[in-house]
Amino acid sequence: MKERSPLLVLIILPLLVSCSVFPGRGGPEVDHVTLSGPAESLDVPANVSSVGWTWSSPRETSVRHVSPISYGLVVSISDGVVGVSGETGEELWRYRRLGERLTGASVTPDGEAVAVSYSAHDGETEDEEEPPPLHEVVLLDSSTGEIKGTQVVEFASMNRIEDEVSSYTSVGKRFGVLFNDSRIIYRGNEGIGADIVSFDLESGEELWSVTPIQSDGSESRVFVPRDSVVSRGVLILASTFMDKSVVTSADADELQGHMIALIGIDGETGSELWRHEIEVHGPIETNPFNIGVERGSGMVAAVANGYDYYEEFILDPVAGEVLTDTDFFTGQDDTAVGILGEAIVSVRKVSDGEEYEYSYSDLSGEVQQSVTVPAPLERREDSFTLAMEDSIAWLDVNEQATDDLSWNPAQLMVTDWDDGESRVIDLGIEVQRRPDMDGMRGAIPALTPPPASMLLAPGALVITEDLDGEDNEPSRRLVGLVP
Secondary structure, three states: OOOOOHHHHHHHHHHEEEEEEOOOOOOOEEEEEEEOOOOOOOOOOOOOOEEEEEEEOOOOOOEEEEEEEOOEEEEEEOOEEEEEEOOOOOEEEEEEEEOOOEEEEEEOOOOOEEEEEEEOOOOOOOOOOOOOOEEEEEEEEOOOOOEEEEEEEEOOOOHHHHHHOOOOOEOOHHHOEEOOOEEEEEEEOOOOOEEEEEEEOOOOOEEEEEOOOOOOOOOOEEEEEEEEEEEOOEEEEEEEEEEOOOOOHHHHOOOEEEEEEEEEEEOOOOOEEEEEEEEEEEOOOOOOEEEEEOOOOOOEEEEEEEOOEEEEEEEOOOOOOEOOOOOOOOOOOOEEEEEEOOEEEEEEEEHHHOEEEEEEEEOOOOEEEEEEEEOOOOOOOOOOEEEOOOEEEEEEOOEEOOOOOEEOOOEEEEEEOOOOOEEEEEOOOOEOOOHHHOOOOOOOHHHOOOOOOEEEEOOEEEEEOEOOOOOOOOOOEEEEEEO
């Protein structure tokens, strides 16, 4: 972390309220520091010019995930969470259980609450990789770090779909998909299909449960939820309606008629708002749609890409209205790398592969702006790229061409949209992540979360240190790039 002035320390210290609690013999120490009043909201940067701060997690912990909130970011570490200013990199509050492993952490879509979970098992477990069924969930106010409530829950097993369930800010997937005041899980329905179930986020009370049926009323096919995102109070859910006889992976691999559907469900009532169905004949896909959300407008993009079928949608999340007939994600000429406002950002090779051209197009497909950048041999066009309002940033992980994988400190190349001017910013940390390990799923990077080591948060573009390999120290540092 950068040096604090004595005056700044004097200003900040009276605002913090600290309580360290020893819950009992053998129990973990709870290190809980709160802020006496809400932190001031910050704007998301339209451009960045330099490193403004470096933040390090406490010793013997590592950074697990970074999520944006109104004044910066919430950092999930091995034993808790920390609220950090995006403008200065200063720690504002923290909740840690020293010596205890965090089992999950999620931020609500509005960024106002953070849910963290720990094992509620009384004894030791033999298998550290498989946590016990009960977890204590602590709900925190993200603006101050104060506790809003606690509850003990059983994480949803999710069966086949466990790894596919997430909201765009969710890390604790088995805790559920978070809304502002509730959480959604998928619960097995008598061993066949699943129900969508909503629980109050503070009290744990079950609010509603629904089981969608195929629109033609057919009872021969069961509902199986897949991937999902949350936008403007709506659960946008990818799902499959498949024959009840499909019970094994071998069954699913067979060519067969089934229905895939994109469904919008009101998070408050459970009412179905809209759906788009596609009848297909082929193997049953584990994830029939790739889905992404543009966080500013809430616009949803989804691509169905499977055996002998391809369809894409750009939708209003509340009405389910298709906003354009133009296809952006086919990948034939350009590769879509992001959604910016109501525009699609793409990249393609030009000048016989010696340069890359970035462009963003409105929903009609008309290019509004474009810039070109050099194309180093080690660069892949669809990796480590993040679009901002006034510029586009590419993270050079600085991989060295040696027999053994090695990296020099990473650099960020920032190119302005208006004049194409580029600058290289030294980051001082290593990001040991191969381009094909950049958090991308499949071939549609624009519909996935941002690059795994990059986050555009209020106040800063945040780069996470990534140290790969058994001999390395845990990844502990974040770098904040500011305007």
